[in-house]
Amino acid sequence: MIEVRGVTKRFGARCAVDRLDLEVRSGELFAFLGPNGAGKTTTIKMICGLLSPSSGVVRIGGNEATSQAARQLLGYVPDQPYLYDKLTGREFLRFVVEMYGLEPGRASRRILELIDVFEMRDYIDELCESYSQGMKQRVVFASALVHDPKILVVDEPLVGLDPRSARIVKDLFVQQARSGCAVLMSTHLLAIAEELADRVGIVDHGRMLASGTVDQLRSELKHHGPLEDLFLSLTGDHRPPMSSVEGQGPIDLAGRPQPAGTPL
Amino acid sequence: MSLVIGESGRIEPPPLPAEQTARALRHLRWWLMRNTVRSVLSGSRLRLTMILCCSAVFWLGLFGLFWGSFEFIGINDALVNGIFEYLFSMFFLSILVMLFFSTGILTYTALFHSREGAFLLTTPATTDRIFAYQFTESVGLSSWAFFLLGSPLMVAYGLTNGAAPGFYLIFLAYLVAFVLIAGSLGAIAAIVVANVFPRRQKLVLSASVAGILGLGALLGWRLWSTPGDALSTDWLAGVQDRLAFAQSPLWPSRWMSAGLLAASRSDWSRSGYYLVVLSAHAGLAYLAAAAMARDLYFRGYSRVQGNRSARRRQGGYWFDALFHRxxxxxxxxxxxxxxxxxxxxxxxxxxxxxxxxxxxxxxxxxxxxxxxxxxxxxxxxxxxxxxxxxxxxxxxxxxxxxxxxxxxxxxxxxxxxxxxxxxxxxxxxxxxxxxxxxxxxxxxxxxxxxxxxxxxxxxxxxxxxxxxxxxxxxxxxxxxxxxxxxxxxxxxxxxxxxxxxxxxxxxxxxxxxxxxxxxxxxxxxxxxxxxxxxxxxxxxxxxxxxxxxxxxxxxxxxxxxxxxxxxxxxxxxxxxxxxxxxx
Structure with missing residues (x-):
């Protein structure tokens, strides 16, 4: 469903994404991992048709990413979601369903269903300007799902959500994937990726370092520790975990052991 | 959503009628306007009253100024003949330039830098449809000041010259067409700048504004240095000679001033002719802008977003130390x-x-x-x-x-x-x-x-x-x-x-x-x-x-x-x- 082939994106002299290959199939939940500035958001913006690649191909359901057909198939939750301050949450959802041409009766039922799923009944008819970050995030999730997308792309999905909302969102991701939707999720939270994802891809400096199931990565890289250690060793930021130096004196911010008596 | 899978494995969603996204955007605008008006009315009455009073005072002040000026010009027979056409042509030419810049800047920001623009680009709306939506808002924002400035001018002129009621109505039609021409040209410039100079937009703007101000200063200087005693026939001829460029038949401002002056004399056929010329060009300018948006908006957006400056900024510490001392x-x-x-x-x-x-x-x-x-x-x-x-x-x-x-x-x-x-x-x-x-x-x-x-x-x-x-x-x-x-x-x-x-x-x-x-x-x-x-x-x-x-x-x-x-x-x-x- 999502097909990224040899994609490079340059910002002037800087190469943000470097010959990246990525595929997310129907019914699959793919977690896109990488340190800050690794090129995750740039890749996601190319998948959503907001940026054009300097070279390479991005296809959504076989369509060019910038085409109207691709946008009809896609639901997108950006890292900094946008809502109209002077619309109520319900009006925003009605705008989205109208934009995607949903039949009115079906659209109303779907909106009510999502209001219940995301527990938004108490505030859905208030102006979005009065919403907290978490409330906004829930409306944006609902708007991305309200037209039953075949592909869901989510950048940092759990930012600003309380544990209950986070649980709802995580369940929804799995449910979407099981119902045949291709879900691409970019996250820093390795535990979430380990818990939910069918496959993970680790990207750094714009290049895909490794991709596959967590077990495949462990076996290929001969690394049997937690995903966090695997990630850190791949991205070159490895530092000894606190537990490994416990009792051996202080460490500095880079994780290097310091002589006893060094002030922290 | 019923999907069709093509022979190549391509998933084809059902085609979306063009009118569908247009209707959604119209509803969006209506909801936004309605909720904004409700918020304003339910907010501070004092604030609202003050805004209305300030606007009324401003409008009446301008009206009084224009009324006095037209009365003054009216008592000087030598001034009446022809000077109005020069004055109006210059006035509308200045407004044309200002509207070009203000609509251009607002459209540029709305299309290429706003979060709303990014959001709309992820929806199934076509790029020319998104452009139409953002352009309407930009034109509205940039032209209200023109209405506030132009309406007292026209009302004062109409009253001092005993114009028929039709003059005031036709002014509104002229205003819409005129604003559309200036705005469309500004929007075309914005799309060109985004595509050709994605990293130099501020430099282009500064150079353009400096150029326009320089030309304005040159014109001002030439007017100041017009030979002859003020208001004498020679002096007037000199002033008209220096303003002759504003009378070029290629300027939309000239069509506007000639048409409105004809309407004030109840010369409806001449006024109608200029209105048709102005409207036809407004339609053409908008069509050109929409076509450019259809083909170049996405490309420009990608270039602007992909070319943001990441210049390292260091140094200047000597200045900090000097400042502290x-x-x-x-x-x-x-x-x-x-x-x-x-x-x-x-x-x-x-x-x-x-x-x-x-x-x-x-x-x-x-x-x-x-x-x-x-x-x-x-x-x-x-x-x-x-x-x-x-x-x-x-x-x-x-x-x-x-x-x-x-x-x-x-x-x-x-x-x-x-x-x-x-x-x-x-x-x-x-x-x-x-x-x-x-x-x-x-x-x-x-x-x-x-x-x-x-x-x-x-x-x-x-x-x-x-x-x-x-x-x-x-x-x-x-x-x-x-x-x-x-x-x-x-x-x-x-x-x-x-x-x-x-x-x-x-x-x-x-x-x-x-x-x-x-x-x-x-x-x-x-x-x-x-x-x-x-x-x-x-x-x-x-x-x-x-x-x-x-x-x-x-x-x-x-x-x-x-x-x-x-x-x-x-x-x-x-x-x-x-x-x-x-x-």
């Missing part, structure tokens, strides 16, 4: 805040380029004073011009403080979690802004006013007096902008230009204008009466030297008191509000 009397946290604001000022060309352009043009004018012959005029005339020059400098400074200093606190509100944790009192933040504003304003204004006085050949006493007045004005205008900025902040808005044109910014500008008027009038009156007495000792209110010294001392003391109140009172109000404020 020079202003050691200020508390260190205040100095650090000022340095932060100075750095932001230096890195934002929108701020210093406007500062540079306006003050540069003033300096150009002041340097040309000897060529304009003011320096050889009578003392009372030179005194009058010196006060007028001082007023213009202060007025430009007030637009600067309203546009850039007033929004500082509103913008700081978003970063208050940083400032709030610093070991300094909240009032110190305001004092820091105040000192920053005074420091930025004082140097260029003092230099400009001294230059003006030197070119006019004013005496040392007047130069010293003007220098002191400029200091008082800088402190007062800074105090007003910082104080009101803290009292009436807009913490939701991140765009300083939108903060400046809001209620608080408008009130700030009005208070600043009243302050300038009070300070300048207090000192200009005794000076004028004194110099008048030198030329015409028999004049009724002329002051003798002794009386002048007495009244000047009184006036100086009064202006100092006004300056002190104008500086301290808004700051106190601002500090109190800022200390109570929750972020």
């Amino acid at each position: 020079t202003f050691f009397v200020l508390p260190r946290p205040v100095r650090l805040l000022i340095l932060k604001d100075l750095r932001s000022f230096r890195r934002d060309p929108a701020q210093w380029s406007q500062f540079l352009i306006f003050f540069g043009l003033l300096a150009f004018y002041f340097l040309n004073i000897p060529r304009l012959g003011y320096a050889v005029q009578s003392p009372s005339w030179r005194n009058l011009v010196s006060f007028l020059n001082l007023s213009v400098t202060a007025l430009i400074l007030s637009t600067f403080t309203s546009r850039f200093i007033f929004p500082l606190l509103s913008l700081e509100g978003r970063n208050f979690w940083v400032l709030g944790l610093f070991p300094l009192r909240r009032e110190q933040i305001l004092w820091g802004k105040f000192v920053f504003s005074v420091g930025i304003a004082l140097l260029p204004t003092e230099l400009l006013v001294s230059l003006s006085d030197a070119m006019l050949g004013m005496g040392p006493l007047m130069i010293a007096l003007h220098a002191a007045m400029v200091a008082v004005l800088c402190a007062g205008l800074s105090g007003i902008s910082v104080g009101l900025g803290a009292r009436l902040p807009n913490l939701r808005e991140s765009d300083p230009s939108k903060i400046a044109v809001g209620f608080g910014g408008t009130l700030n500008l009005l208070v600043s204008l009243v302050f300038i008027f009070a300070i300048v009038t207090a000192l200009a009156v005794p000076c004028h009466l004194y110099y008048l007495g030198i030329e015409h000792p028999e004049a009724q209110y002329a002051l003798t030297h002794g009386a002048f010294r007495f009244w000047l001392t009184i006036a100086f003391a009064v202006s100092l008191v006004i300056g002190l109140v104008g500086t301290v009172l808004p700051l106190r109000i601002g500090i109190k509000a800022f200390q109570r404020m929750e972020f």
Whole structure:
């Protein structure tokens, strides 16, 4: 469903994404991992048709990413979601369903269903300007799902959500994937990726370092520790975990052991 | 959603009718307008009343000015013949240029830099449909001022010339077509800039504005230097010759002025002809803009987003050290805040380029004073011009403080979690802004006013007096902008230009204008009466030297008191509000 082939994106002299290959199939939940500035958001913006690649191909359901057909198939939750301050949450959802041409009766039922799923009944008819970050995030999730997308792309999905909302969102991701939707999720939270994802891809400096199931990565890289250690060793930021130096004196911010008596 | 899977495995969603997204965007606009009106009506009645009253006063003031001007021109038969067409052509040409720039800038921001633009690009709406939606809003925002300026002009003209009611109706049709031409051309320019100069948009804008201002200054200079006695036939012929370029039949402003003047004479066939010409070109210009948006919007968006400057900015530490040493009397946290604001000022060309352009043009004018012959005029005339020059400098400074200093606190509100944790009192933040504003304003204004006085050949006493007045004005205008900025902040808005044109910014500008008027009038009156007495000792209110010294001392003391109140009172109000404020 999502097909990224040899994609490079340059910002002037800087190469943000470097010959990246990525595929997310129907019914699959793919977690896109990488340190800050690794090129995750740039890749996601190319998948959503907001940026054009300097070279390479991005296809959504076989369509060019910038085409109207691709946008009809896609639901997108950006890292900094946008809502109209002077619309109520319900009006925003009605705008989205109208934009995607949903039949009115079906659209109303779907909106009510999502209001219940995301527990938004108490505030859905208030102006979005009065919403907290978490409330906004829930409306944006609902708007991305309200037209039953075949592909869901989510950048940092759990930012600003309380544990209950986070649980709802995580369940929804799995449910979407099981119902045949291709879900691409970019996250820093390795535990979430380990818990939910069918496959993970680790990207750094714009290049895909490794991709596959967590077990495949462990076996290929001969690394049997937690995903966090695997990630850190791949991205070159490895530092000894606190537990490994416990009792051996202080460490500095880079994780290097310091002589006893060094002030922290 | 029923999907079709093609032979190549491509998933084809059902085609979306073009009208579907258009309807959704129309509904969106309706909901937004309705909810905004409801919010305004349910908000502060005082604020709404004040906005309406200010607009009404502004409209009536302009109407009175235009009415008086048309009456004056009407009694001079030599002026009536042909001069209106020149005046209207020039007026509409100036408006055309302003609308071109304002709509271009607003469209550029809406299409290529707004989060709404990014959001709409992820929906199934086509790029020309998104353009149409954003363009309508940009044209509305940029043209309301034209309506506020143009409507009293047209009503005053219609009434003084006994125009038929149809004249006022046809003006509205002309207005729509005219605004559409200027806006569409501005939008085309915005799309071209995004595609061709994605990293140089500010440079292109600055160069264009400087070019236009340069041409304006050249035209002004040529008009000033028209030979012959003012209002004589030769002089009028000279003025018309210099304005002849505005009469080119290729300018939409010419079609507008010719058509409206024909309508005022009830020459409907001629007026209708020009309306058709104007409307046809408006349609063509919009079509061209929409076609360019369809083909180039996405490409331009990608280029603008993909070419954001990532230039490393280092150095300048010698300046920091010098600043700390020079202003050691200020508390260190205040100095650090000022340095932060100075750095932001230096890195934002929108701020210093406007500062540079306006003050540069003033300096150009002041340097040309000897060529304009003011320096050889009578003392009372030179005194009058010196006060007028001082007023213009202060007025430009007030637009600067309203546009850039007033929004500082509103913008700081978003970063208050940083400032709030610093070991300094909240009032110190305001004092820091105040000192920053005074420091930025004082140097260029003092230099400009001294230059003006030197070119006019004013005496040392007047130069010293003007220098002191400029200091008082800088402190007062800074105090007003910082104080009101803290009292009436807009913490939701991140765009300083939108903060400046809001209620608080408008009130700030009005208070600043009243302050300038009070300070300048207090000192200009005794000076004028004194110099008048030198030329015409028999004049009724002329002051003798002794009386002048007495009244000047009184006036100086009064202006100092006004300056002190104008500086301290808004700051106190601002500090109190800022200390109570929750972020």
